[in-house]
Amino acid sequence: MKQSITLGRVSKFMGLGFLSTLKDLFTGNLEREDFISFLRKVIVPLASILLFIGMWHLGAKALYQREANFKVEKALTDQGPAAADEMKACIASGDVSCQPNTLPAPSQVWDSYKSLLKDHNAISADKAAFKEKTEVLNTERIASGLDPITYTGRPSFIDQIIMSLKTVFAGFLLALIIAVPLGILIGLSPTLRSAFNWFIQIFKPVSPVVWYLLVFMIVKTILIDSTDDSSFIISFISVGLCSMWATLVNTAMGVSSVDKDYINVAKVLKLGPIQKVFKVILPSSLPLIFTGLKITLSVAWMVLIAIELLAQSPGLGLFVWEEFQNGANDSNSKIIVAMFVIGIIGFLLDRIMLTIQNAVSFNKNEGI
């Protein structure tokens, strides 16, 4: 019997059970027990979010006040009472030149978010206009064998998010391509396992920064005669190498610890070695492989920011670094926006992997 796909099943499967409760609330078939679970699943998280924002607001206000008082005090001791009054008036007027530079309040972060979106729209419009303007010229250039003129303006925040996602997926794929086959081989052969063990143990704990430097040394030399920007290549390889270990270890463990009963089945059926791997060993280790891949993806997203920052690859990491260096009035709040975006995307990636993992996993004792 095929199970029908309902909102309840899908949302429960993805760990978003409150969605179905919300549906029940609106359709009116909510029982008392459900109401309590609704309170717990929806109202409590919402309340805690509000509480968080409130505390953040108060904290930001206190920090702002401290910084403002310090500025006034400093003007008083350095330049006298007149300068102190001037500074006070300047801060109160909201003038950009004398604003205290500290943790931004939630409202400022929200404003920055809107201004980043506006900025994105402006850049997109600019890009579209540029494309239109150069269209005729570019077809001529391509026809005569020249490279087309491309847009070289700065990327918008959304472009940077997309760049980061591209980097992380490329790195994730690299990790998958290296770690899964290697893990299977290591899991199958005790000889290979002892050959690779030192390698895994030593390189697993190496920090992302060091991986970046190593990749940089190698890729720089390999691409020595290329004039293209190699920052993307360097960053995705570093991300892949940093994050592949969880998959490698989990795959090897899954493959080497297949239940003895399944191996006996393979023996009694007299499966050949290749069939044994593909029909028994791999399916039974899939849940562990996917657990590894889930960890790999979240590690990849986490190290990405640091690596982009170092590699100057135009993603979120570079955005954060540039805003920090920039020191503009709204830089701090833009950094906080980036922080939330990074967190939310990381959460979504984790959920996607969890969904896939649930789909392939089975209870270990189901067949016994």
Next chain:
Amino acid sequence: MAYLELNNICKTYGHADDAPEVLSNINLSIEEGEFVAIVGFTGSGKTTLVNLINGLITATSGEVLFKGQQVSGTSHERGVIFQNYSLLPWLTVAQNIYMAVKVVFPKKSKSELHALVADYIEMVNLTPAMNKRPNELSGGMRQRVAVARALAMKPEMIIMDEPLGALDALTRGNLQDEILNIWGKEKRTALLITNDVDEGIYMADRIIPLRPGPNATLGPEFKINIDRPRDKTALNDDPNFKSTRNAIIEYLMDIGNQRKSDVQKEYVLPDLQPKSFVGHF
């Protein structure tokens, strides 16, 4: 020459000189078409014996002959029903069986194989559950899948390692009948390992008790001279059944008591008296 022959089988685990012998001096011969049951206590080496016969492990000394040939490794001619059903949990009922028949009959076409799978699923009455995964089935249903899988491979001999041990009494009774039915229809040689004397008497032609290990060895055989098909309810009043049952149980109890008395040692306790603590407080 017997169909299956075990000559002076000894099996020890490990390499040390003083490693305990799990099985020692096992001699057994089974004729073609016979249904033999081996009855023994848990932990007496029954599973080791089964694994020796189906070729999952090799004996330390002695030989296992199947149709006159030395057994080395598993073979499709000897089907096994494991104690724990050993179904692959990521495959459905039909897929579990299909995988087995595909390996055994590589020359048959896909549709022939599917028909074969459907036949055997029908035979164990699981057609409605055909596309379910093992986790959606009850223990009895899972064991029926395991039975269907073993039989669909059309083995010449079927080896059952406590196949019904984990089931409740009612399901167990039904499955016993189903297995007997199939055995009666296709007249294959069968070896049943069990810890249930009644089950052995109900199903087998011959019962051989396994004296418990270490150094497990086979006891004297008991022939069951009850006409088939046997009726479970009438069996209880059959004098033949009663006497055989009593004889086997007496034998097993005797070994059990013997084993107990073998390990009974006298422990000399030191003659100590508790100190009086009163004075210390």
